[in-house]
Amino acid sequence: MQLEKSLPSAERSPPPGAAMPAGISRRLASWPGRLLALAISLFTVVPLAVVMTSSLSPDPAIWQHLLEFALPELLRNTLVMLLGVSAGVLLIGVSLAWLVAVYQFPGRRFFSWALMLPLAMPAYVLAFAQVGIFEFTGPLQSLLRPHFDNMRWFPEIRSTWGLLLVMSLAFYPYVYLLARNAFATMGRRALEVGQSLGLSPRQGFWRIALPMARPWIMGGLLLVVMESLADFGTVAVFNYDTFTTAIYKAWFALFSLDTAKQLASLLVVMVLVLLLLEQYSRGRRAYSQAGRTAPLPRLTLTGWRGWAACAAASLVLLLAFVLPLLQLGYWASRDFANQFSADFLGYAWRSVLLSLLAAVLVTLIALVLAYLVRRDGGAVVKLAARVATIGYAIPGTVLAVGVFVPVAWLDNQIIALLGLGGEVTAVFKGTLLAMLLAFVARFLAVGHSAVDAAMNRITRSHDEAARNLGVAGWALLYRVYLPLLSGGLFTAVLMVFVDVMKEMPITLMTRPFGWDTLSVRVYNMTSEGMWDQAALPAIAIVLAGLLPTILLSRQQDVA
Amino acid sequence: MSLLELVSVSQSYGDKKIIDQMSFALEAGEIGCLLGSSGCGKTTVLRCIAGFENLLDGEIRLAGRGIASAAANVPAHQREIGMVFQDYALFPHLSVAENIGFGLGSLPRRARAQRVDAMLEVVGLAAYGKAYPHELSGGQQQRVALARALAPQPRLLLLDEPFSNLDVDLRERLSREVRDILKSQGTTAILVTHDQHEAFAMADKVGVMSQGRLLQWAAPYELYHEPQSRYVADFIGQGAFVPGTVTGPRCVTLELGEYCSAVPRQFVIGDAVDVLLRPDDVVHDDASEVKALVLGKVFRGSEFLYTLQLASGRSVLAQVPSHHNHAIGEAIGIRLELDHLIAFRQA
Numbered sequence: 090m091q092l093e094k095s096l097p098s099a100e101r102s103p104p105p106g107a108a109m110p111a112g113i114s115r116r117l118a119s120w121p122g123r124l125l126a127l128a129i130s131l132f133t134v135v136p137l138a139v140v141m142t143s144s145l146s147p148d149p150a151i152w153q154h155l156l157e158f159a160l161p162e163l164l165r166n167t168l169v170m171l172l173g174v175s176a177g178v179l180l181i182g183v184s185l186a187w188l189v190a191v192y193q194f195p196g197r198r199f200f201s202w203a204l205m206l207p208l209a210m211p212a213y214v215l216a217f218a219q220v221g222i223f224e225f226t227g228p229l230q231s232l233l234r235p236h237f238d239n240m241r242w243f244p245e246i247r248s249t250w251g252l253l254l255v256m257s258l259a260f261y262p263y264v265y266l267l268a269r270n271a272f273a274t275m276g277r278r279a280l281e282v283g284q285s286l287g288l289s290p291r292q293g294f295w296r297i298a299l300p301m302a303r304p305w306i307m308g309g310l311l312l313v314v315m316e317s318l319a320d321f322g323t324v325a326v327f328n329y330d331t332f333t334t335a336i337y338k339a340w341f342a343l344f345s346l347d348t349a350k351q352l353a354s355l356l357v358v359m360v361l362v363l364l365l366l367e368q369y370s371r372g373r374r375a376y377s378q379a380g381r382t383a384p385l386p387r388l389t390l391t392g393w394r395g396w397a398a399c400a401a402a403s404l405v406l407l408l409a410f411v412l413p414l415l416q417l418g419y420w421a422s423r424d425f426a427n428q429f430s431a432d433f434l435g436y437a438w439r440s441v442l443l444s445l446l447a448a449v450l451v452t453l454i455a456l457v458l459a460y461l462v463r464r465d466g467g468a469v470v471k472l473a474a475r476v477a478t479i480g481y482a483i484p485g486t487v488l489a490v491g492v493f494v495p496v497a498w499l500d501n502q503i504i505a506l507l508g509l510g511g512e513v514t515a516v517f518k519g520t521l522l523a524m525l526l527a528f529v530a531r532f533l534a535v536g537h538s539a540v541d542a543a544m545n546r547i548t549r550s551h552d553e554a555a556r557n558l559g560v561a562g563w564a565l566l567y568r569v570y571l572p573l574l575s576g577g578l579f580t581a582v583l584m585v586f587v588d589v590m591k592e593m594p595i596t597l598m599t600r601p602f603g604w605d606t607l608s609v610r611v612y613n614m615t616s617e618g619m620w621d622q623a624a625l626p627a628i629a630i631v632l633a634g635l636l637p638t639i640l641l642s643r644q645q646d647v648a
Numbered sequence: 649m650s651l652l653e654l655v656s657v658s659q660s661y662g663d664k665k666i667i668d669q670m671s672f673a674l675e676a677g678e679i680g681c682l683l684g685s686s687g688c689g690k691t692t693v694l695r696c697i698a699g700f701e702n703l704l705d706g707e708i709r710l711a712g713r714g715i716a717s718a719a720a721n722v723p724a725h726q727r728e729i730g731m732v733f734q735d736y737a738l739f740p741h742l743s744v745a746e747n748i749g750f751g752l753g754s755l756p757r758r759a760r761a762q763r764v765d766a767m768l769e770v771v772g773l774a775a776y777g778k779a780y781p782h783e784l785s786g787g788q789q790q791r792v793a794l795a796r797a798l799a800p801q802p803r804l805l806l807l808d809e810p811f812s813n814l815d816v817d818l819r820e821r822l823s824r825e826v827r828d829i830l831k832s833q834g835t836t837a838i839l840v841t842h843d844q845h846e847a848f849a850m851a852d853k854v855g856v857m858s859q860g861r862l863l864q865w866a867a868p869y870e871l872y873h874e875p876q877s878r879y880v881a882d883f884i885g886q887g888a889f890v891p892g893t894v895t896g897p898r899c900v901t902l903e904l905g906e907y908c909s910a911v912p913r914q915f916v917i918g919d920a921v922d923v924l925l926r927p928d929d930v931v932h933d934d935a936s937e938v939k940a941l942v943l944g945k946v947f948r949g950s951e952f953l954y955t956l957q958l959a960s961g962r963s964v965l966a967q968v969p970s971h972h973n974h975a976i977g978e979a980i981g982i983r984l985e986l987d988h989l990i991a992f993r994q995a
Contacts, residue, residue, distance in 0.1 A: 284724035286751030
């Protein structure tokens with residue numbers, strides 16, 4: 090849920106006066122701080138470098154194999170997935186956002202926040218719940234079967250179309266949320282400007298409202314594309330091979346870490362190209378809004394139009410959240426006594442422990458980073474912060490490989506140094522530490538954006554007032570910043586906690602032996618097709634996921 | 649026939665009357681202004697004329713043709729009424745030239761480019777066609793907004809608090825500039841503002857609004873010198889009320905003596921009235937026998953604005969050339985010059 094990251098820069102730029110004047114902090118802008126920031130950036134630099142160097146020394150044998158058997162299908166699958174999901178989320182997200190932001194219809198207030206609920210449901214959970222509902226033995230077909238001669242007309246859910254539908258339903262909230270806020274602030278005004286220049290409301294939507302909201306919509310779409318590229322659990326449920334599943338199989342089924350590295354490097358290249366494209370497409374247009382406008386009253390949709398809008402929103406909410414949750418609840422309750430066992434409590438306990446450790450660690454590092462950026466404000470530290478927070482775009486499978494390789498190398502060095510050959514095979518490999526390293530790399534951006542947003546609300550005058558009263562340096566951090574930042578820090582911990590809870594590939598690939606968590610349990614059961622056994626851990630993950638979703642909708646519901 | 653006519657227009661949000669039976673007319677080529685404090689309904693009037701709000705009652709006619717009533721409305725985009733929005737609402741994703749050309753969709757490409765160039769010239773931004781809105785200053789953005797609204801040659805232009813986002817200096821300069829542009833284009837326009845300097849600088853006709861009602865619709869000079877109600881007298885310009893008694897059809901006796909209006913009046917002899925004294929009505933005169941005590945003074949460069957206390961203890965304002973520098977507590981001679989004697993019967 091790295092929503093802040095995607096907002097166009099005009100939205101994220103600090104308020105006037107938040108930046109430090111060069112003079113004041115010159116004494117403090119010393120190298121220890123810069124080195125610390127650079128060290129933090131190593132969390133992402135090292136895994137990325139490890140993965141990318143493998144593409145500098147390609148192994149001809151591996152490439153031969155990849156080109157011949159794997160790559161064409163992987164590339165085609167990835168392309169189909171990205172295009173299909175993009176079309177799906179744009180259609181669902183933008184149209185619902187426009188309805189909710191500009192019009193009044195029955196249930197609008199409820200839908201305004203309820204349409205964000207699917208954020209709480211990881212795509213892989215939605216995937217197996219939907220497959221369970223729509224497959225041959227599922228409740229829907231069972232219900233219909235007595236009324237038809239045969240069910241061959243019923244679309245097969247385990248198909249490319251099924252995957253695209255599920256992923257669109259899982260990811261549309263990113264587009265919906267950003268587009269809704271953009272439309273709410275300028276939607277009706279855009280129509281009025283258009284009308285004053287002779288455009289009908291319909292023309293106004295296409296020629297003004299949509300282009301003006303483009304950066305927000307594209308920001309949401311970029312998040313969706315990144316999520317789709319990084320997705321592991323959903324495509325696994327659908328047996329749809331993409332780079333993430335190919336990396337996993339190369340490593341854990343073919344035991345070829347080198348192949349995994351080569352595939353990971355390709356995936357990274359794709360991500361970087363996308364990031365650059367997005368950056369380039371913004372050009373020199375800035376999307377700030379001049380002046381303030383009072384919110385305009387909504388246009389009321391009367392009669393059947395109002396109910397049609399209500400029905401459209403209901404359908405999406407039902408398919409993306411309500412029905413899957415009911416299905417999960419049914420599965421879990423049918424076999425509750427069996428499932429709610431010591432094993433389940435063990436998964437839950439390990440999930441909570443791991444998420445909490447990662448959340449606190451990430452937040453601490455994010456705090457230090459945000460403070461360094463503010464105190465120093467120089468180019469070196471800013472660059473370090475940017476690099477350190479790029480991990481949100483790097484798929485977990487890639488980071489798992491990128492962290493494992495250097496940790497394994499380190500282990501070998503230590504073992505050789507201490508002469509432990511033979512008896513010991515691992516020191517850090519397969520420990521919580523290695524796992525946490527990967528989580529920091531992946532989720533530092535989530536923590537940082539929350540802390541940074543709070544930090545930007547502290548004005549330069551606060552700093553100066555404190556300095557004026559003789560408080561400076563690190564004392565400034567805990568006497569002024571920490572009390573003012575507590576809300577942002579809480580948000581950071583909560584967001585990272587839930588993200589780690591939902592995370593699947595890193596946990597799956599780097600966990601210590603026997604360290605199965607809720608998401609690992611879900612993977613193990615769904616890969617066997619045992620949907621009902623995966624239901625209870627999935628519900629636990631969804632419930633945890635509801636916390637930040639509700640928090641987020643509260644913050645955003647001013648719109 | 650007037651270009652724009654409002655005939656007892658009313659509008660409400662729920663139970664709250666926003667506009668109450670408002671009527672006025674604007675001739676072609678004139679610039680009108682609705683003046684009032686915030687919440688008086690002036691922006692709603694503009695939005696009704698533009699077609700963004702529907703009427704509860706009454707009618708709006710443009711060039712003799714009804715465009716809005718409670719029963720039927722011409723859609724906003726077919727009214728050919730341009731609007732400059734308070735926040736300019738420039739399109740951030742389009743360049744200045746593209747913004748200005750936005751409403752010219754019906755023109756062929758060449759003609760559109762020519763019109764855009766001409767408008768850039770008119771507003772003095774010929775060099776900025778390729779710039780994006782955020783690269784311009786506030787005053788330049790405002791001029792782009794004006795050019796965009798004028799480009800399709802609307803029959804009527806509406807300006808909603810057009811200068812409220814600008815510095816005071818710029819506001820004055822730009823209001824004169826905008827007036828010149830509108831006059832040079834022969835545009836009929838209505839602006840809405842809470843700033844009377846702006847209203848006076850820009851408009852041929854000014855309407856003072858309060859609580860949804862139009863109290864007076866007149867030229868600025870008339871509004872200042874012939875206010876028809878106590879509210880308008882109070883709202884426009886500075887001044888103080890001093891009690892007096894009517895002694896003739898156009899004469900009143902105050903504690904400062906008897907004064908008669910140079911212009912016709914129809915006072916009722918014997919009425920107790922309050923007389924409006926503007927700062928420029930109170931003239932400093934060392935020869936005068938009437939003395940007043942200096943209570944306070946504000947230096948304004950070419951003049952002082954003195955607060956003076958009369959013998960009765962009432963205070964009045966006096967505008968005095970700044971070479972008459974008197975200390976607080978000093979008594980100075982004054983006399984009144986009441987060509988336009990404004991008196992309201994005491995309640």
